[in-house]
Amino acid sequence: xxxxxxxxxxxxxxxxxxxxxxxxxxxxxxxxxxxxxxxxxxxxxxxxxxxxxxxxxxxxxxxxxxxxxxxxxxxxxxxxxxxxxxxxxxxxxxx
Numbered sequence: 651x652x653x654x655x656x657x658x659x660x661x662x663x664x665x666x667x668x669x670x671x672x673x674x675x676x677x678x679x680x681x682x683x684x685x686x687x688x689x690x691x692x693x694x695x696x697x698x699x700x701x702x703x704x705x706x707x708x709x710x711x712x713x714x715x716x717x718x719x720x721x722x723x724x725x726x727x728x729x730x731x732x733x734x735x736x737x738x739x740x741x742x743x744x745x
Contacts, residue, residue, distance in 0.1 A: 679703040
């Protein structure tokens with residue numbers, strides 16, 4: 651049976667809401683560490699290991715979460731700022 655949602659990749663930024671799981675009455679942003687493929691959840695669900703992000707985008711907690719794939723909302727990576735941002739932007743242009 652084919653999966654409807656694309657694979658979850660390390661480094662992706664996700665917004666988790668009630669569409670993802672009833673536990674997220676208050677949405678949270680997370681950065682994916684990995685999808686836990688050694689577990690066998692019901693069809694359409696999966697386990698992910700993530701860092702929960704705070705308001706400034708910093709990791710505040712490492713968690714393992716049971717989520718509905720079709721409820722995941724992928725977010726664009728924020729544009730970096732600060733002294734290293736110029737170097738990162740130059741590297742992206744050079745690729």
